[in-house]
Amino acid sequence: MSEEKLKVGFYGITGCAGCLLSFIFNEDELLDLVKLVDLKAFPFVKEVNPSDSFDYVFVEGLVASNEDLKVLKELRENSKFLVSLGACASTGCVPAYRHYTLKENYEHLLYKKIKELEDVNPTPVDMHVKVDYYIPGCPPSKEEIKTFIKKIVRGLQPKPNDNPVCVECRRNGNECLLEHGKPCLGPITAGGCNSVCINGGFECWGCRGPTTDMNLDLMIKILKSKGFDDKFIQDRLTTFAGLKLPMLEKIMKK
Amino acid sequence: METLLLEKKDYEAFITALINWCEVISPVKKEVVRFKKIKNPSDVYLGKNSFFPVKEFFFRKKETIFKFKNNKISIPKLESPKRIFFGLRKCDLNAISHQDKVFMETVKDPYYISQRKNSYLIGYHCNEAPSKYCFCESMRLKDFFDLMLYDKHKDFFLVEVGSEKGKTLAKKFGKYLKRTDNKVSLEEKKIPGADRLPDSNIKDLYDNPGWQEGVDKCLSCTACTALCPTCYCFDLKDEVKARNLSEGERVRNWSSCQLKEFTMVAGSHVFREKREERFKHRIYHQLDYFREKYDVDLCTGCGRCIEGCPTRIDFVDIINRMKQDKAKQ
Numbered sequence: 001m002s003e004e005k006l007k008v009g010f011y012g013i014t015g016c017a018g019c020l021l022s023f024i025f026n027e028d029e030l031l032d033l034v035k036l037v038d039l040k041a042f043p044f045v046k047e048v049n050p051s052d053s054f055d056y057v058f059v060e061g062l063v064a065s066n067e068d069l070k071v072l073k074e075l076r077e078n079s080k081f082l083v084s085l086g087a088c089a090s091t092g093c094v095p096a097y098r099h100y101t102l103k104e105n106y107e108h109l110l111y112k113k114i115k116e117l118e119d120v121n122p123t124p125v126d127m128h129v130k131v132d133y134y135i136p137g138c139p140p141s142k143e144e145i146k147t148f149i150k151k152i153v154r155g156l157q158p159k160p161n162d163n164p165v166c167v168e169c170r171r172n173g174n175e176c177l178l179e180h181g182k183p184c185l186g187p188i189t190a191g192g193c194n195s196v197c198i199n200g201g202f203e204c205w206g207c208r209g210p211t212t213d214m215n216l217d218l219m220i221k222i223l224k225s226k227g228f229d230d231k232f233i234q235d236r237l238t239t240f241a242g243l244k245l246p247m248l249e250k251i252m253k254k
Numbered sequence: 255m256e257t258l259l260l261e262k263k264d265y266e267a268f269i270t271a272l273i274n275w276c277e278v279i280s281p282v283k284k285e286v287v288r289f290k291k292i293k294n295p296s297d298v299y300l301g302k303n304s305f306f307p308v309k310e311f312f313f314r315k316k317e318t319i320f321k322f323k324n325n326k327i328s329i330p331k332l333e334s335p336k337r338i339f340f341g342l343r344k345c346d347l348n349a350i351s352h353q354d355k356v357f358m359e360t361v362k363d364p365y366y367i368s369q370r371k372n373s374y375l376i377g378y379h380c381n382e383a384p385s386k387y388c389f390c391e392s393m394r395l396k397d398f399f400d401l402m403l404y405d406k407h408k409d410f411f412l413v414e415v416g417s418e419k420g421k422t423l424a425k426k427f428g429k430y431l432k433r434t435d436n437k438v439s440l441e442e443k444k445i446p447g448a449d450r451l452p453d454s455n456i457k458d459l460y461d462n463p464g465w466q467e468g469v470d471k472c473l474s475c476t477a478c479t480a481l482c483p484t485c486y487c488f489d490l491k492d493e494v495k496a497r498n499l500s501e502g503e504r505v506r507n508w509s510s511c512q513l514k515e516f517t518m519v520a521g522s523h524v525f526r527e528k529r530e531e532r533f534k535h536r537i538y539h540q541l542d543y544f545r546e547k548y549d550v551d552l553c554t555g556c557g558r559c560i561e562g563c564p565t566r567i568d569f570v571d572i573i574n575r576m577k578q579d580k581a582k583q
Binding site: 029032033035036146147149150153154162163164166167170171173175176178179186187188212213215218219222 | 285286288306310315470471472473474475476477480481493494495496497499507508510513514515529562564565
């Protein structure tokens with residue numbers, strides 16, 4: 001570990017800033033965490049934000065305007081490692097759901113009223129620049145952001161959680177919501193959230209994106225066998241992770 | 255083995271006496287049946303076995319192995335609570351004996367031992383298979399308990415004493431556990447309806463295509479290993495403090511052979527990359543590999559991995575079918 005602190009930046013493009021807040025919600029260790037790095041830029045909370053060079057830059061939100069793209073490309077150029085923070089940046093999340101709706105269904109609501117607004121297809125950051133690490137989730141777990149920072153300052157490589165949500169859910173002693181007829185996506189969704197939704201009785205919507213090991217084909221079969229129709233399944237699967245399920249159309253036709 | 259008699263009219267008073275002596279954990283019926291600390295005799299539920307296994311009280315879900323601070327290591331103070339586990343079925347008692355082999359004989363795991371050593375095990379014998387997935391009779395289980403209640407008579411339980419700890423309990427609660435000339439016959443120890451795996455030898459089935467139907471129905475969700483009363487695999491992880499990166503703790507968590515991460519080594523190489531390999535590994539560990547080392551099958555036939563599987567993969571059916579197909583050839 002070198003003496004010099006890692007130069008770090010936290011940036012948001014189009015998003016709700018919830019992921020940035022998730023970092024700040026680490027109240028118990030926040031002041032210590034900030035001291036571990038040279039927090040050069042964090043426009044959400046800081047006034048002066050030099051952005052010439054970073055070791056790590058965390059980007060929240062997705063590309064929904066030409067301005068977003070310009071900012072993102074600059075950040076990529078000025079950083080050694082770019083971290084995709086949260087579901088919008090990583091999978092496209094709810095904004096990217098627009099890919100699955102027809103233009104005439106939404107344009108009259110806003111884009112036809114305000115001519116200056118550009119209608120750019122919302123897309124996750126890795127469709128535009130290279131991403132080195134992902135911290136997925138809507139919002140990402142504050143623990144995971146904390147652990148990530150502790151790893152990089154020790155020169156360790158953070159490892160994404162590729163285990164399904166079910167692993168933590170079973171450990172937490174929950175009953176399986178699929179058994180209760182709820183369309184829970186836990187079995188195909190990457191864990192790391194401590195199964196927070198299921199602990200509270202809500203089924204998993206897949207906000208952390210798919211695991212590399214998912215059995216999507218079987219997941220869809222299960223949902224169909226529980227009585228959910230194709231439209232419902234397609235909607236549910238695409239709400240958070242649609243753009244990361246490229247084989248979806250092929251499987252739905254089966 | 256000494257046999258005693260507990261009159262059913264004394265049953266509630268007996269449980270109350272246990273509760274007054276120490277913490278009592280037994281199956282409790284909420285939405286599902288699970289092991290919980292009880293306050294009253296009426297909390298005990300014996301209608302069905304617990305959906306969740308009892309192992310979490312000994313092999314805990316999360317265990318701090320040690321704490322470290324600037325190169326100094328300290329082991330947390332290990333408590334050994336005196337507890338009675340009441341209403342354990344034969345499968346779960348045998349499962350404890352198998353985990354004892356792993357954590358108390360092969361290795362002396364202080365965390366497991368501390369949770370286990372002051373625990374008393376009181377069984378409740380199944381009169382018939384409590385679930386259609388049970389197959390304990392096929393697993394050649396042993397008598398392993400401190401006390402075992404047999405519910406074969408209208409007015410009384412017969413209680414077998416199976417260990418020194420059992421003798422202690424019999425003496426301590428002699429007011430309720432009375433002398434008798436009755437014995438539990440071998441016939442009465444059989445559990446009807448729990449013998450659906452007539453031949454559990456799967457040595458020559460590894461490459462059989464019959465496994466595929468199970469693999470295709472597997473989500474690798476790890477329900478089977480979490481609900482299994484014998485599965486004991488774990489993961490170790492260091493957690494450090496932000497105020498001092500040389501301070502923190504090493505924790506042990508339950509893990510599962512169904513995960514790719516479980517066999518991931520340096521350089522991100524995964525030994526059991528394919529779902530098929532992981533699927534078979536669990537069943538082979540339960541019915542083959544463990545036997546090679548300990549001369550007993552790890553699986554005790556409780557059927558939880560089937561009942562709790564979201565797609566009800568029944569490996570007993572799969573094995574039986576493969577055997578039948580082989581016999582036909």
